[in-house]
Amino acid sequence: MQKDPLLSGESKNIEYKVQVPEHSEKYIKTVVAFANGDGGQIVFGVEDETLKIVGIDPDLVFGVMDSIANAVSDHCEPKIIPDLSIRNIDGKCLIVLNVFPGTMRPYYLRSKGILRGTYIRIGSTTRPAEPYMVKDLILEGENRYFDKEICRELIVNEEDINQLCAQMKEVALRNTWNEHEKAQIRPLTRNHLLSWGILKEEGDQIVATNAFGLLTGRLPEQPVIQCAVFKGNTRAYFIDRREFAGSIQEQIEAAYQYVLLKINVGMKVNGIYREDVYELPTQSIRELIANAVVHRSYNDPGKIQIALYDDRLEVTSPGMLLNGISIQKMKEGYTKLRNPAIAEACAYMKIIEKWGSGIPRLFQECKEYGLPEPELIDFEGDFRVNMYRNNPLLMGREQYIDPTQVNGNPTQASGNPTQASGNSTQASGNSTQDSGNPTQANGKRQLNAGETAVLNILRDNPSLSQKRIAERLNWKVDRVKYYLNTLKRKKAVERVGSSQKGFWKINERAEEGEKD
Structure with a gap:
């Protein structure tokens, strides 16, 4: 016999009371929490631990329902209209109080006021909302957004505005590989920033919003991204850690390059070349980091944390899921913007693609890589995504570079997250090695990570200068020169x-030419 959903156990949306408490505040807190969230049900007449049905005296049930309705109406601000019904299960009478998601958040206990009387639901428990959560609820209830709020501490002039517009276009060009798409990237103007909410008009003045501060790195208490590598599968032992500051777009790129530096790199044959293959899908790594930045709560003082363990990459973003958003909806591509101005800016800069596409693409890419299904977790006021490592289809350990070893010594990341101190990375066994001579493996020409990166850019735009290649890779020009020389050799x-006016010709049939 199928179990009644009403008795499925306490959860984010269901709570049980064996009887109606004498002090109504004990359950009104949960009513408030449900209204501040996705709604829920309080079932009276059921023991919470055993789910034993005790029931409510049928002779008293209507009087009890009236007292519940009056308590909800009298104690909640703004007013909550309860929906009460009677359920008969196993011959016993239950009262079900249905609370719908509120549209005038935050809801709170009138006797305690908005700061002390606002409650939220975390898992199967009702908890007082932290001050930053109350701020988020206020913004949501008034249909306002943190990133579009005016930042009074920031004074901007025309030079600041033009500089941000130029920087954002430069990032967009750097993140676009197709020449046709590059030509379609429009120059940004003040009007674009105004329409997105990065700037606002106040009388005859142009003022900065929080989004402007985030995109320039000038927001008071500018957030940072924390990255770390741990030994094993817990946070007991650090191997390495970094903290990246600056504008949010700089933080995204720095954190992304840090992860690439720390994960394993293997090889695959592409024509006559052997190219690098990362153990995790790189586009999904970038998307996870970008989504954490775009969708986090900036009222929350916490930091985005990116942790690499032996078995997984873990990305944690401060802030609960917005009301109306569930993990299942996210898997289906549904999204709701917490920071629409930042989302517009990141979409223009090609940091994120279509809104809502990141999570479905993450699942698809992990499936194509042969990786376990990613894990999405909503917990304790934060949101976390786990992408699991140890790819069974690509991971021949003898073919993989150990990112924690360079010439037998632990790698220390330099200030530039795309570089490691010491010499060029060497793989254990017969893998990649930077040398002046061509390296052959099974009759195929073998390229290392740096050579592959440069070659991929030249395939798309062979006329790029060394300086422009360096800008795209966030390298120094000397490093580009080095890899171009090894590619020529x-x-x-x-x-x-x-x-000045020439171009780079890629010799895809170089090996055949040598045999001739």
């Missing part, structure tokens, strides 16, 4: 024309 590329 391996006869993978050659320069056609002058240094």
